[in-house]
């Protein structure tokens with residue numbers, strides 16, 4: 001397991017050092033628009049806890065945090081009006097997964113057909 005880097009950019013957003021374009025927040029979750037949107041809707045959903053990756057989150061987060069995270073995704077896609085048209089959730093993980101920011105996040109992409117699942 002990689003150690004959590006307190007200087008990562010999402011940690012700085014969470015502690016208020018860097019602003020974000022917030023779309024949702026509750027006790028355990030923050031969601032904001034991706035700064036480099038790759039679809040009409042491109043939102044990043046992050047837990048407020050210090051988890052490096054989806055596997056770290058699944059292994060170590062409390063049941064309350066895990067529930068809050070999934071509930072938040074459901075609320076966000078409903079609020080964004082993409083629940084019916086569809087969307088894609090992606091969580092890039094580690095080197096092979098192409099993860100740039102080492103704080104667990106899920107990308108929600110929607111608002112148009114997102115294209116092939118994997119392109120090389």
Ligand code: AMP
Pocket residue numbers: 009018020032033034035036037044091092098099100101102
């Ligand atoms: P990943 O490659 O899955 O780690 O994705 C990291 C994502 O964070 C990329 O899509 C970036 O565009 C996005 N990103 C980086 N910095 C910011 C920021 N300050 N605000 C919003 N999104 C960001």
